[in-house]
Amino acid sequence: MALDRWLALVILLICLAYGYAAYFTMDALLPPIMKRSPIWPSSFPKVLAVGGVLLSLSILLGLEKSPSKPDAADINLSRLHEYKVGQAVILLAAMVAYALLLRPLGFLAATFLFLAGGSFILGERRYVVMIVVAAIAAGTVWYLVDVVLGIFLSPFPLFVSGG
Amino acid sequence: MLEGLLTGLATAFTFTNIMMVVGGCLIGTFIGMLPGLGPMSIIAIMIPVAITIGDPSAALILLAGVYYGAVFGGSTSSILINAPGVASTVATSFDGYPLARKGQAGKALTVAAIASFAGGTIGAILLMVFAPALASVALLFHSSEYFALMVVGLSAIAAFAGTGQVGKALLMTFLGLMMATVGEGVLFNAPRFTMGIMDLQSGFGFITLAMAMFALPEAIFLVLNPDRSNTGDGGEGGKIKNLRITRDEALRITPVIGRQSIQGFFIGVLPGAGATIASFLGYAVERNIASKEEQEQFGKGSVKGIAAPESANNAACTGSFVPLLTLGIPGSGTTAILLGALIALNVSPGPRLMIDEPQIFWAVIISMYLGNLVLLILNLPLIPYIAKVLAVPRNYLIPFILFFTLMGAYIGQNNATELLLLVGFGICATLFRFADYPLAPLLIGFILGPLLENNFSRAMQLYDGVGFVWERPMTLALLVLAVLLVVLPAYRSRRARARAEGVADGD
Numbered sequence: 091m092a093l094d095r096w097l098a099l100v101i102l103l104i105c106l107a108y109g110y111a112a113y114f115t116m117d118a119l120l121p122p123i124m125k126r127s128p129i130w131p132s133s134f135p136k137v138l139a140v141g142g143v144l145l146s147l148s149i150l151l152g153l154e155k156s157p158s159k160p161d162a163a164d165i166n167l168s169r170l171h172e173y174k175v176g177q178a179v180i181l182l183a184a185m186v187a188y189a190l191l192l193r194p195l196g197f198l199a200a201t202f203l204f205l206a207g208g209s210f211i212l213g214e215r216r217y218v219v220m221i222v223v224a225a226i227a228a229g230t231v232w233y234l235v236d237v238v239l240g241i242f243l244s245p246f247p248l249f250v251s252g253g
Numbered sequence: 254m255l256e257g258l259l260t261g262l263a264t265a266f267t268f269t270n271i272m273m274v275v276g277g278c279l280i281g282t283f284i285g286m287l288p289g290l291g292p293m294s295i296i297a298i299m300i301p302v303a304i305t306i307g308d309p310s311a312a313l314i315l316l317a318g319v320y321y322g323a324v325f326g327g328s329t330s331s332i333l334i335n336a337p338g339v340a341s342t343v344a345t346s347f348d349g350y351p352l353a354r355k356g357q358a359g360k361a362l363t364v365a366a367i368a369s370f371a372g373g374t375i376g377a378i379l380l381m382v383f384a385p386a387l388a389s390v391a392l393l394f395h396s397s398e399y400f401a402l403m404v405v406g407l408s409a410i411a412a413f414a415g416t417g418q419v420g421k422a423l424l425m426t427f428l429g430l431m432m433a434t435v436g437e438g439v440l441f442n443a444p445r446f447t448m449g450i451m452d453l454q455s456g457f458g459f460i461t462l463a464m465a466m467f468a469l470p471e472a473i474f475l476v477l478n479p480d481r482s483n484t485g486d487g488g489e490g491g492k493i494k495n496l497r498i499t500r501d502e503a504l505r506i507t508p509v510i511g512r513q514s515i516q517g518f519f520i521g522v523l524p525g526a527g528a529t530i531a532s533f534l535g536y537a538v539e540r541n542i543a544s545k546e547e548q549e550q551f552g553k554g555s556v557k558g559i560a561a562p563e564s565a566n567n568a569a570c571t572g573s574f575v576p577l578l579t580l581g582i583p584g585s586g587t588t589a590i591l592l593g594a595l596i597a598l599n600v601s602p603g604p605r606l607m608i609d610e611p612q613i614f615w616a617v618i619i620s621m622y623l624g625n626l627v628l629l630i631l632n633l634p635l636i637p638y639i640a641k642v643l644a645v646p647r648n649y650l651i652p653f654i655l656f657f658t659l660m661g662a663y664i665g666q667n668n669a670t671e672l673l674l675l676v677g678f679g680i681c682a683t684l685f686r687f688a689d690y691p692l693a694p695l696l697i698g699f700i701l702g703p704l705l706e707n708n709f710s711r712a713m714q715l716y717d718g719v720g721f722v723w724e725r726p727m728t729l730a731l732l733v734l735a736v737l738l739v740v741l742p743a744y745r746s747r748r749a750r751a752r753a754e755g756v757a758d759g760d
Contacts, residue, residue: 094688108431129713131441134706138431145424173477189672208652239305241664
């Protein structure tokens with residue numbers, strides 16, 4: 091089964107779960123006075139759930155004509171082995187790490203590590219350039235966002251700023 | 254109209270707002286050149302900045318400036334290194350790059366800049382004429398017509414966008430609408446579909462979603478396939494020597510620019526069509542009506558081949574503001590993001606915008622003239638310097654793109670959970686792109702979702718049920734149109750395919 095039909099299956103399951111919530115669980119919490127209104131919080135989701143289920147089924151069952159030949163120029167799943175999947179996964183993991191460490195480490199350290207680490211993952215080995223670029227960038231962005239735009243970004247680790 | 258124009262002039266010609274236009278155009282040009290960051294991503298990154306400004310006119314002027322700048326930047330990288338940063342400038346590379354290879358990059362850039370300027374300016378004039386007329390019609394609309402109109406918009410987007418598979422595009426729209434129902438809406442004071450998770454109480458952030466749908470997959474593709482980011486090879490095409498064009502060339506491109514600006518504008522007004530289709534269609538039309546010997550030139554460095562897509566895509570960008578400003582319905586991914594920004598700034602675009610807050614409407618139009626002027630007189634001489642950004646090595650470029658997507662999602666919300674959502678949705682979006690699911694319908698569905706439900710509910714309350722569908726002929730007609738748009742497959746085959754290397758999805 092092609093990837094697009096697997097995705098249709100996943101969406102179908104999501105729609106079913108969503109529809110179940112809309113049809114069976116949501117209305118239980120509705121105050122009686124609201125039940126006299128022609129529109130309930132669940133009305134619109136009910137319509138969406140039906141539409142979503144029908145559309146995902148039509149793709150899952152292949153009712154729509156199969157896609158035209160994938161363009162050679164575009165990214166193509168059959169060439170996946172030629173691609174640098176490892177790098178992409180590590181970079182995504184680095185983004186997750188950034189999200190988790192942003193508060194504890196503070197903006198400056200987390201950003202510096204992310205930018206330097208990111209170029210390292212991509213194969214950069216000129217360490218001095220890497221460190222200088224990452225440090226300047228982290229500092230500049232913090233200055234622009236926090237000082238110039240006035241959006242607070244905690245710059246230092248938690249133990250320095252005291253929470 | 255004159256009165257409005259004067260208000261607009263007064264608003265736009267303040268020091269801050271002129272700075273907004275200049276700054277926006279420069280930032281847009283700069284980032285628009287980079288592969289992987291299309292106008293949608295750039296605008297999404299700039300939204301927190303715009304919201305901080307607070308003044309809606311200034312914010313919208315900034316974002317609009319970024320928009321034209323990004324489109325201009327995209328054509329620059331198409332011409333210089335054959336790597337369009339944006340789908341709507343792919344057609345520019347057909348003739349721009351060959352001309353640059355012949356050592357005439359400067360001429361190509363000048364033609365592109367003049368064509369863009371004319372396209373944008375003619376577009377702005379048409380916008381000034383048509384938007385108030387359309388808005389006065391739209392004032393007669395009730396919530397049921399709005400509901401129907403949004404359904405038409407969404408089905409048109411599904412029919413035109415995507416890879417010719419309407420089913421997939423519609424499914425994406427539904428997914429976007431479903432995601433919009435998560436959280437505590439304005440309509441009912443009850444959280445929905447939050448699964449008890451506190452962070453979902455306020456729903457998904459639309460900037461997070463925009464980043465996850467467009468910027469992140471493109472960045473992941475750049476990592477996956479190094480050939481995609483062919484920057485920094487610094488080939489012969491990168492040298493800009495002489496910006497002059499001859500009198501003869503100027504005479505030849507004038508009618509092209511005139512025709513394509515008007516055609517592009519009207520294509521841009523249609524929901525779902527947008528700048529990409531306008532540029533391809535403009536190129537094709539001009540090639541077909543050119544004389545025999547000129548036809549030979551197309552694809553080998555014809556100035557007409559640069560002028561046509563450039564004037565068309567800029568006019569279409571301006572045209573896409575018509576439904577946004579008059580109906581509050583975005584026709585493209587970019588205008589959907591702008592709509593999100595406006596809502597965040599407490600401005601509700603629609604026919605009442607021109608009456609309630611004329612200064613916003615007219616300031617945006619005036620800023621369009623200014624923006625085009627800025628691009629022409631400021632950017633053209635600066636292009637050789639700005640083009641240096643193309644030499645940034647990939648090892649540094651990609652971490653920065655990833656970092657900017659993270660920042661865009663973080664600054665607006667100040668919530669680290671949003672970053673995890675960003676990565677999660679980004680991975681899903683990448684899988685969707687692999688499977689040829691279009692992503693713009695999802696985002697537009699997500700942004701229009703609350704408005705759609707709101708108008709649907711009001712119509713339901715007014716008519717005590719779904720009676721409004723047959724009691725209001727206008728609503729019925731619009732809904733029938735929506736069905737036809739999805740069913741009629743004729744539209745599918747017309748869609749020009751805009752898929753080439755290094756192209757960001759959508760326009």
